[in-house]
Amino acid sequence: MGCHSPSQDVLYFAKKKLHQTSEIPIWDVTVLKSGILNPAINSLLSRIRHTNSLVIADRGFPYWPQIETIDISLVDDVPRVLEVFKAIQANFVIGKVAMAEEFRRVNNLDTVKSFEDCFGNIPTVF
Numbered sequence: 531m532g533c534h535s536p537s538q539d540v541l542y543f544a545k546k547k548l549h550q551t552s553e554i555p556i557w558d559v560t561v562l563k564s565g566i567l568n569p570a571i572n573s574l575l576s577r578i579r580h581t582n583s584l585v586i587a588d589r590g591f592p593y594w595p596q597i598e599t600i601d602i603s604l605v606d607d608v609p610r611v612l613e614v615f616k617a618i619q620a621n622f623v624i625g626k627v628a629m630a631e632e633f634r635r636v637n638n639l640d641t642v643k644s645f646e647d648c649f650g651n652i653p654t655v656f
Contacts, residue, residue: 565621570600575622583628586614612648627654 566572578584585591588611589603602609618624627649634642634656646654 566617568600568602571602571618574598574600575618578622584618586611586618612644615648624652627652629654629656631656 566575574584588607593599602614629645633645
C-alpha cells in the first residue's frame with residue numbers, strides 16, 4: 531500500500547503516540563477495509579436524514595451548483611449506477627427509488643429487469 535502520512539489520506543484515522551524512549555511521535559493508523567471507502571460518500575451518507583434525497587446518476591445527469599455533488603466517475607461507465615446502489619444499500623436504509631419515465635422507454639428489457647431485481651422490495655416510482 532505504500533507509505534502515507536496520516537494527513538495525506540482521509541481514509542486513515544490516526545492517534546499520535548509517543549515512542550517510549552523519546553519524544554518522537556509515532557502514528558498508530560487504522561484503515562477502512564470494507565464498506566464505502568470514499569470519504570466524501572461516507573460523509574454524505576452520515577448526514578442524510580428522513581426528508582433528504584440521494585441521487586445516484588450517470589454523467590449525463592444535470593448538475594446544479596447549489597446541490598452537493600460527489601463525482602466518482604473514473605472512466606466511461608465505471609462505476610455503474612447499480613454498482614454504486616448495491617454498495618450503498620448494504621448499510622443505508624432506502625425508503626423509495628425514483629426513476630425517470632424515459633428509463634423504461636430507452637433501455638432494453640434486460641437492463642430494466644436488472645434494476646428491478648437490484649431494488650428488490652423497495653418501492654419504485656417513475
